[in-house]
Amino acid sequence: MKRIHYICLIALIAVGFTSCKQDEFTDTIFVDPVEDTEAYTKEFDQWLKVHYTDKYNVEFLYKLDDNGTDPNFNVVPVSLGKADTLAHLALYLWYDVYDSVAGPGFIKENGPKIIQLIGSAMIMASQHTEKLGYAEGGNKITLLKINRMETNNIDQLNEYIFKTMHHEFSHILHQQKVYPKEFSQINPEDYDPNRWQDRADTTAWQLGFVSPYGSSQTREDFVETIANYIVKHDTAWNYMMEKAGPVGGPIINQKLDMCRTWLADKWGIDLDAMHAEVQKRQNNLDWDMIMSLGFLDEE
């Protein structure tokens, strides 16, 4: 009887094991994408690879994926023509500026790793404001409203785009090395995170802020001071200081000094040299030269 038990047992075990077959796995379940050598944007993509990815380690996202945007806002992609123009301009008026002032390698190491372009602004209709740019996670800068960019208006480009880039990049920098806490103690009572948009430029200046948005909170004040100083013409800066008057003017200067020292000590960047370099490039702006930096599709 026992013998039969064992035979049964062995038979069953055999069945058990044979029913178990080994699955064969392929190397990957994913299928390799096939590169389209005649892709419509091939030339632009190659240009971006050379001038952004290889040189500055930046992914320049101009084809929009809605997953990469804030779901609370309705946005549309950037047009190819504007993306192309901006890519060239940003190289000349932004990337190469850091390259020449902070030295080669600085941006590659510290700069944003992703630049994302969006055609429209993020509109907060109830507050009558719109967002023109934001930085995320210390490595991604999103620039908005690019479809409305007027390429023949350098002041507008500075105000809406390059100032935004300096602003967001300064956020990235202070997220790595904190700014002096004394900065937040200069005029803390004047920050108003909810109603800054109701302040006129002059009101903000007289309170000691370079812009109304700078008066929303300390960290915005800090990066606004840097960004405005870099891009503003001397005449525009002096006009602001004059209007800021005897109270606001010295406060702005005190803040500017802190920014200057912080950038020099922590990052080895000469803020005045940045300002001068941007001014020089703006004054010598030559579209043919900029666009000859590489590919240009007809707009």
Place this chain on the structure above:
Amino acid sequence: MKNSYIILLAFALVFAACSRDEESLFEQSAAQRIEYALNNATDVLTHAENGWEMLYFPNPVSAGYTVLIKFDEHGQVLAASRNPQTTKNSYKEDNKSTWAIRADYGPILSFDTYNEVIHAWADPQDDGDGYLGDYEFLILEATPQKVRLKGKKHGAYCELYPLGKDVSWTGYFDEVYKLRDLVVTKNDGAEFNFVSGSDTQHMYYSGGIMIVNIEEGIIYPFVIRPNVITFYNKGMEAQGGNAINFKVNDTQTALICTDSGVNAQFVPALTIAEILNSKLDHRVQWIINKTDMGSASKTTYNTIVNAVKASGGSLSNIKLQRVDSVKIDDIDTIDYKVDRLNIEFNGSNGLTQAFFIMDFKLNETSLTYSYKYPSGEPGAEAAALEFLQRAGGGPGKEAIGLQRLKELITGSFNVTSASGSTLNAQELYITGTNDSNKRLKLTAR
């Protein structure tokens, strides 16, 4: 006994070690199936030789529009449209943008760089919403005969049909506009009966949708295509199935459902005389055509024109209109409507408008139009007097002028559609009940 436990344990181990193979519902892995869906969608979209006719409903509660669209295999897309909303009725096309098929919750069709035609409905504009359209779409269905898309963010609904090889893109929109003019142009407020078997439902047209009851949200958006009107999604329930596609019948008196086995049609709920009245209510003006007149009307009209000319002026237009007016007395403010004639003429103060208050009485198929008095608006009475004097042959002859004006425009008239179409009567004849030579053609403006 102990042995038995060991044997049982051994069984358990042997069988547990061997996980039973789940019989897969699908032959391929999820990744392979997605890959297939992506490739299939790409194949289908790029193989329409002359592109696709896309029916685009930005959202379930507003009018649909057509877009013609061609997908290039290297990622370029050409799109064209012509509509009142985003192209201001002119043909517009844009081929400087890209498209892509991506995997997300399923295969997604993305228009990932800006196209003036496609993104016009998704652009947030100044209020942050715009038309609340989409630029990324879930692909619900993709076959060479039909593609269906659903907007990922706002649910815009699209159906795509391959466009015939020889169809010209601009010609396509000319056809759309022919039908648009025939059925909807300046036809807001037009009332229809939706008839299916013995059931009749009253609807009215407004801004690209048929409305049963706007408060309860019973509305049926549609899109106008060449010779066909197609309703959103499943259309209306009717005898024999869902009524989705309609065409205009030969006599232009009804919209007939073309879906097989479905018995349904839209017929005008109003007579032509009632349409004349209804359009006035919707602030449409009726202009008297200067050339197409009955012989008696022509004689009267020419007498007026010549008299005005002899006085050194000129007659531009005579319009029938209805306007809002407000009466204020000690107790109430009363809003009411006023029928009036608006006569534009060149007089001593240049182009001048003279207003005359009229009485508008409607029977089912006829109209009685009579003169009441000059409008009391500031300056209007002086202008009315000046016009009547010019039309009568000079100062002091205003009574003759008024007599001529009454002869031209007042009386009892039968009202008929000039084109024969009763769907959207843009041109009417009003013909004297007792004198068929007293006939005016009125054009909606």
